[in-house]
Amino acid sequence: MSPFGRRRDTPARRGTPADLLVVGLGNPGAQYEGTRHNIGVEVVELLASRHGGRLRKSKELALTDEVHVGGRRLALAFPQTYMNLSGDAVGLLVKRYGIEDPAHLVVVHDELDLPVGRLKLKMGGGLAGNNGLKSIKAHLKSAEFGRVRIGIGKPPSSQRGADHVLRHPTKAERTELDVVVQEAADAVELILSDGFEAAMNRYNARRAGD
Numbered sequence: 001m002s003p004f005g006r007r008r009d010t011p012a013r014r015g016t017p018a019d020l021l022v023v024g025l026g027n028p029g030a031q032y033e034g035t036r037h038n039i040g041v042e043v044v045e046l047l048a049s050r051h052g053g054r055l056r057k058s059k060e061l062a063l064t065d066e067v068h069v070g071g072r073r074l075a076l077a078f079p080q081t082y083m084n085l086s087g088d089a090v091g092l093l094v095k096r097y098g099i100e101d102p103a104h105l106v107v108v109h110d111e112l113d114l115p116v117g118r119l120k121l122k123m124g125g126g127l128a129g130n131n132g133l134k135s136i137k138a139h140l141k142s143a144e145f146g147r148v149r150i151g152i153g154k155p156p157s158s159q160r161g162a163d164h165v166l167r168h169p170t171k172a173e174r175t176e177l178d179v180v181v182q183e184a185a186d187a188v189e190l191i192l193s194d195g196f197e198a199a200m201n202r203y204n205a206r207r208a209g210d
Contacts, residue, residue, distance in 0.1 A: 017098025018066060018075035020192045022047065023090055025109040025132040027166075028080045036152040037083060037165040039177060040108035043148070043184045044076045050185065060092035072192050084131035087139030094140065106146040106191060107136065108184060110165060114151025117176030119183050121191075121200045122147045146196050148184050150177070 024044030055063035079089035124144040155164030
């Protein structure tokens with residue numbers, strides 16, 4: 001059985017499956033709002049706002065909503081587990097929204113290995129030490145899902161990575177990130193309408209000189 005198939009301990013999908021499930025990674029709680037680690041959440045919240053949705057508490061350990069974009073069903077979620085337990089929620093979400101093909105799951109997350117404000121799309125592959133992605137892979141038994149990676153830059157040598165991601169960006173960085181959040185939401189909409197490869201071709205070519 002596919003790792004995205006139904007299990008006995010989770011409810012069956014009610015109604016038509018979503019065309020795309022987009023999960024924004026981050027940590028729950030007001031103290032984490034606006035931090036570098038929660039940039040993926042901002043993208044999901046923006047998509048909900050754009051299309052008349054609002055994330056609400058669900059049984060799947062996440063805030064969720066489902067909106068319609070161009071006649072397609074877009075499921076949005078923000079796990080209410082901490083980042084390193086993201087798979088607990090995602091494992092339930094793929095069942096709820098009937099996602100049987102990992103290519104129909106897109107995870108939006110911060111990326112230390114990209115410069116601040118850089119956007120890069122990736123299908124499958126390595127996890128670059130991201131504990132949220134590791135947890136999702138462990139639960140789904142697959143890493144072949146899409147990623148929308150948002151650069152937050154590497155920390156100064158005197159800072160540990162954990163300190164860096166849990167802090168708020170500088171004012172200059174925030175300006176860059178506000179722009180890339182919009183671009184990431186645009187990229188998700190293109191994935192939904194034209195497919196992941198088309199979105200990679202458009203957005204991975206941007207800012208190639210960075």
